[in-house]
Amino acid sequence: MQSLESDTTPTRQEKQHPGLKLALEIxxxxxxxxxxxxxxxxxxxxxxLSALGGPLLVATGLFMAATVLSLVVSKIVFRHLPVMPFVSGIVVLIFGGLSIWLQDEVFIKMKPTIVNTLFGVTLLVGLALGKSLLGYVFNAAFQLTDEGWKKLTLRWGLFFLFLAVLNEVVWRNFSDAAWVNFKVWGTMPITIAFTLAQMPLIMKHSLEQPSEDGK
Structure with a gap:
């Protein structure tokens, strides 16, 4: 399916407009x-906008609209929909819609929990079944040994579950403002730091790429 590809398989358009790709993601x-x-x-x-509810529900409605716009522009400009933003976008629409319809902010607050749990469980279950599913997402970015993919898949699976638990702790114990700040300014730095921390493992288990002349 050409319209739904891995996040790390850059199209020619993505290489030409990296700033736009980042803007559509954040x-x-x-x-x-x-x-x-x-x-x-x-x-x-x-x-x-008052029909949506309080400030958080207004923000939820705008979030849903911006998410749809981002996916549409990605499809038009980059010719594909990245897997993880696509799945996250679907959950945003479902839980955001429930939050506004039922006037209950709990649903949108649980969205990161649901998404991260889904990704984490999928990776760990696949690993238990002998499939390093992370390899299907990142194999365009680098090539690893089977052991390397297994270790990286395990770490990312556990990390997604950690993010799910962390989201639950924050939204259940802190103010709406604190949760929004964490969602926007906390999750991304944590994810970047975790990603950088995996570089030693990636370097250790990287496969040498053959040269163009086959030597």
């Missing part, structure tokens, strides 16, 4: 942050 989160921060002001300027 843009919806920034819209969510701004919507929650200035929710009351937005309602004053655009009274129709």
């Amino acid at each position: 843009g919806p989160l920034l819209v969510f942050f701004f919507g929650n921060l200035r929710g009351e002001w937005l309602v004053q300027k655009f009274p129709a």
Whole structure:
């Protein structure tokens, strides 16, 4: 299926517009942050938004719209939909829609928990069945030995579950503002730090790439 490819299989268009790709990935989160921060002001300027509910639900509605726009632009410009943002976007629409419909912010707060649990369980179950599923996502970025893929898959599976637990701790014990700040400014630095921490394993288990002349 050409429209749904791995996150690390860059198309020619993605190579030409890396800034746009980054903006499409983090843009919806920034819209969510701004919507929650200035929710009351937005309602004053655009009274129709009051139908969505409080500031967090206004932010949720804007988050959903920005997510759809991001996926549409990705499909048009880059000719494919990256797997993880696509799955996350579907969950955003389902849980965001439930939050607004039922006027219950719990659903959108649980979205990161559901997504990270889904990714984590999928990787770990696949590993238990003898499949290093992470290899299907990252094999365009680097080549590893079977042992390397197994170790990396295990680490990422556990990391996704860690993020799921961390999200539950934050939204259940802190204010809405603290949770939004964590979601926007906390999750990404943690993920980047974890990714960089995997470089020694990747270097250790990397396969040598054959030269173009086969030597």
